[in-house]
Amino acid sequence: MTAARVGVFGLLGSGNLGNDGSLEAVLGYLRAEHPEAVVDALCGGPEVVAARYGIPATRLHWYRGEYRTASRAGAIAGKGLGKLVDAVRTAAWVRRHDVVIVPGMGVLEATLPLRPWGFPYSLFLLCASGRLLRTRVALVGVGADAISDRPTRALVRGAARLAAYRSYRDALSRDAMRAMGVDTSRDEVYPDLAFALPTPAASAPSGPPGPPGPVCVGVMDFHGGNDDRARAEEIHRRYLDGTTRFVRALVEDGRPVRLLTGDACDAAVVAAILDAVDSPLVTAAEAASLADLMKETTAADAVVATRYHNLVCALKAGTPTLALSYAAKSSALMESMGLGAYCHPAREVDADRLLEQFRSLEGRSAELRRTLAERNLAANRQLGDQFTALTAALFPAADHVHTLREAS
Known part of the structure; x- marks a missing residue:
């Protein structure tokens, strides 16, 4: 042949x-x-x-x-x-x-x-x-x-x-x-x-439960969609301000935060958050592939992310995930994986409401991990x-x- x-x-x-x-x-x-x-x-x-x-x-x-x-x-x-x-x-x-x-x-x-x-x-x-x-x-x-x-x-x-x-x-x-x-x-x-x-293997616990672990926050150079050009800068400022305030709230709770990206253009958002929060608890991952992103999300207790494939990586890794949804595709993905209740609009990030949803997500961590394992097999x-x-x-x-x- x-x-x-x-x-x-x-x-x-x-x-x-x-x-x-x-x-x-x-x-x-x-x-x-x-x-x-x-x-x-x-x-x-x-x-x-x-x-x-x-x-x-x-x-x-x-x-x-x-x-x-x-x-x-x-x-x-x-x-x-x-x-x-x-x-x-x-x-x-x-x-x-x-x-x-x-x-x-x-x-x-x-x-x-x-x-x-x-x-x-x-x-x-x-x-x-x-x-x-x-x-x-x-x-x-x-x-x-x-x-x-x-x-x-x-x-x-x-x-x-x-x-x-x-x-x-x-x-x-x-x-x-x-x-x-x-x-x-x-x-x-x-x-x-x-x-x-392939999904990276999760590391086994090495001892008794310790303090809460790291949170991955996936960010995006988000300016709205194709129909939002007139409001692009306003949408971006609101997204960046809400996400920064959420990261700051996590740091005030003593949580390590790992910032993730999905495109080269997202680096400016990472730099802005690092500058605004200015804490050793906030670090940026240097991921070059989805495999790298999956390793980061596997090591986290929970993930909050905007980019679609940040969400995919976290869900595939089986980590409880909250979506900053910028399009219907993100909500559809979360629904298909059994986490439809954990979506927050990227255009209207409300840091207080987001923190409330995040705490609810972590409260159901064990249950959601079982759900994700089943959905990943399917x-x-x-x-x-x-x-x-x-x-x-x-x-x-x-x-x-x-x-x-x-x-x-």
């Missing part, structure tokens, strides 16, 4: 740990189930992807200033030319593959500020090229949400319609695509791909079904071989 040529696509290697964790999960699946496949990437950070995951990688955009604001004529012209060049480059890359996988990520949503001619345009080019060149494009375990901006909605809807395979990380995402006019009758819902990653089984379905959809010849082997 000829080895399948598989491409992976997305804003990978660009500093977002959640995106890279989804890639890692899909690479694990390919290496376990399709070790003969030849894999490469078209992505945001090719140097990082090549070094970290050992696969060839090509830069997603021809114009290197794609995600910088263009104010000068030269930069505007460069961006415009880049759109034309990227159409040719994307089609040429797609043509070299039998299958292209978009691994997880919120590629069909605009819950954070997003320009239509950025990634939505790139995703549309990918799916249109796949349809034109008969390369199967799969959107695997992706996130989606209703989009009000018309150009963005048109590009996202068009990309989804042109994909050969779609699955979602929650029912909310599938419902959103259905509402935007995509036929989802054959689309399935599975847990987030990051739940397929998630593992469901992701096994996801990868079986993916093989059947994208690698029918390989699936036939596997069936014959099992029968013999």
Whole structure:
């Protein structure tokens, strides 16, 4: 059999740990189930992807200033030319593959500020090229949400319609695509791909119970969503002030606090909290992967986090978790893991109310750990079904071989 040529696509290697964790999960699946496949990437950070995951990688955009604001004529012209060049480059890359996988990520949503001619345009080019060149494009375990901006909605809807395979990380995402006019009758819902990653072992207690342990607080450079641009700075100030006051209250109770991030841009929020609280009890983790985040959350008594994949890591580690929810996907995730009561709005952080919810969470710690253990087992089984379905959809010849082997 000829080895399948598989491409992976997305804003990978660009500093977002959640995106890279989804890639890692899909690479694990390919290496376990399709070790003969030849894999490469078209992505945001090719140097990082090549070094970290050992696969060839090509830069997603021809114009290197794609995600910088263009104010000068030269930069505007460069961006415009880049759109034309990227159409040719994307089609040429797609043509070299039998299958292209978009691994997880919120590629069909605009819950954070997003320009239509950025990634939505790139995703549309990918799916249109796949349809034109008969390369199967799969959107695997992706996130989606209703989009009000018309150009963005048109590009996202068009990309989804042109994909050969779609699955979602929650029912909310599938419902959103259905509402935007995509036929989802054959689309399935599975847990987030990051739940397929290995979980670090929890360290066993070394003696009698001691004082309360550390609390992980996952922060985010949060300015609201795509529809909040006019209020972005106000939303950010309110989020930062409420989160800082919550951290200060924990320190006043003598609790060690470990600050977590999920993207390179979150470092400014960490620095602001460290400066405002100024206590040796507050430290910042230097996590380079979801595995690092899971180790941090495994060692904590409880977690309070904003970024979606900070929540995923904490829940997968089995640690009682409270979400500073900035989008419906966070609330849906918490509900699916049995912690739906422990959500707090990121746009309106009330430190006193948050502290009250946190104390309730810790009071039910043992019960919630048992719930999370059960939900994690179910998630593992469901992701096994996801990868079986993916093989059947994208690698029918390989699936036939596997069936014959099992029968013999």
